Amino acid sequence: MTVRLTQYAHGGGCACKIPPGELESIVKGLVRPGGDGLLIGLEDGDDAAAVRIDRDRAVVATADFFTPVVDDAYTWGRIAATNALSDVYAVGGEPLLAVNLLGWPRDVLPMELVTEVLRGGLDAADAAGCHVAGGHSVDDPEPKYGMAVTGLADPERLLRIGTGRPGSPLSLTKPLGIGVLNTRHKATGEVFPQAVAVMTTLNRDASRAALAAGATCATDVTGFGLLGHLYKLARASGVTAVVDVAAVPYVDGAREAVRDGHVSGGTRRNLAWAEPHLDAGGMDEETLLLLADAQTSGGLLVAGEVPGAPVIGELVAADGPALLLR
Structure with missing residues (x-):
C-alpha cells in the first residue's frame, strides 16, 4: 500500500505555521524579566x-514540529528532525539531546509508518551527534512530527537576531524555493530530490563557520520566508536590510513551480506581512513570492561573511523601510 502522507494534512512543513503577525499578537505581553x-x-x-549555567556554558532549548512535507515517511522524519536541530545551530549551539514529538491518526494511517518517521528522525540526530531519548505522542487527526532539542553553547559566542550592525554583509547558506517545490509535490506527487537534499542538510557546518568568522547575528530561514525572517532581524537590530535580488540563490525548479501556481497560503501571508516594511524596488510578483517563500529546514541568514555562502546583501543604517530590494 502506497500512502501519500501530504494528503492527510491541510498544510505542509513550515508553511503550516501560524502567520507571523498573528503569532506576535498572541505572545505580546508574555515577555517576563x-x-x-x-x-x-x-x-x-x-x-x-x-x-547561562556557568561561566563557560549555556543551555540552549527549542522545539519544532510540523505536518508532512513529503509523502515518504522516513524522509519526512529526517527533514523534521533536521529542521528542529537547526534552531540550536541558529543561535550558535551544538545539539546534545532530543526527544520526539509525535501526533498520529492511529485509526487512519498504518502504525508501521510511525516507525519509519521515527527512524528518519533518529538518523538525522545521529548525523548531528545528538542523543534521542523518548518523547511524547498523541492520537491526532493530522500526522505531526518534530523534536524538542537541548544543546550547549558558549555564552560569550551566541548568534542572536538583534545584534546586526550597519556595514555587515548578509550571507545565506541554503538556496530558497523549498516551499514552492513542496507545494508542487503535495499537489502532483512529483518528487524533487534537490529539495530533499537541501532540507536534510544540517546547518551545523554553517553555524560553526559563522562563529569562526566572528559573526554575532544570525537566524534560520524557515516558515516566514527570507523576507519575514530578515524583517525580524532588521527590526530587532535597528537597521535597514538591503537585498541584492540577483545574488539570491534558488533550488532548481523553484521559478517554474511559482509560474505554475504552486504557492502556499503561508507564503502569501508572509509577503502580506512584510510588504508594509518593504521597498520592493519594482520587483515582479514572482520574485517577491520566492523571497517570501515559506521554507522548511532552510539555511542560516548570517550578518557576516560565511565561507562558501553567497552574500545576498548588507545591513545599513536605518533609513525608511526596514527592507530594500535592489
Whole structure:
C-alpha cells in the first residue's frame, strides 16, 4: 500500500505555521524579566532560548514540529528532525539531546509508518551527534512530527537576531524555493530530490563557520520566508536590510513551480506581512513570492561573511523601510 502522507494534512512543513503577525499578537505581553541567567528569551523572536549555567556554558532549548512535507515517511522524519536541530545551530549551539514529538491518526494511517518517521528522525540526530531519548505522542487527526532539542553553547559566542550592525554583509547558506517545490509535490506527487537534499542538510557546518568568522547575528530561514525572517532581524537590530535580488540563490525548479501556481497560503501571508516594511524596488510578483517563500529546514541568514555562502546583501543604517530590494 502506497500512502501519500501530504494528503492527510491541510498544510505542509513550515508553511503550516501560524502567520507571523498573528503569532506576535498572541505572545505580546508574555515577555517576563529573565534575570541575569536568561541570555536569549522571547523579546526578539530568536530561534531558541539560552540560559547561562556557568561561566563557560549555556543551555540552549527549542522545539519544532510540523505536518508532512513529503509523502515518504522516513524522509519526512529526517527533514523534521533536521529542521528542529537547526534552531540550536541558529543561535550558535551544538545539539546534545532530543526527544520526539509525535501526533498520529492511529485509526487512519498504518502504525508501521510511525516507525519509519521515527527512524528518519533518529538518523538525522545521529548525523548531528545528538542523543534521542523518548518523547511524547498523541492520537491526532493530522500526522505531526518534530523534536524538542537541548544543546550547549558558549555564552560569550551566541548568534542572536538583534545584534546586526550597519556595514555587515548578509550571507545565506541554503538556496530558497523549498516551499514552492513542496507545494508542487503535495499537489502532483512529483518528487524533487534537490529539495530533499537541501532540507536534510544540517546547518551545523554553517553555524560553526559563522562563529569562526566572528559573526554575532544570525537566524534560520524557515516558515516566514527570507523576507519575514530578515524583517525580524532588521527590526530587532535597528537597521535597514538591503537585498541584492540577483545574488539570491534558488533550488532548481523553484521559478517554474511559482509560474505554475504552486504557492502556499503561508507564503502569501508572509509577503502580506512584510510588504508594509518593504521597498520592493519594482520587483515582479514572482520574485517577491520566492523571497517570501515559506521554507522548511532552510539555511542560516548570517550578518557576516560565511565561507562558501553567497552574500545576498548588507545591513545599513536605518533609513525608511526596514527592507530594500535592489
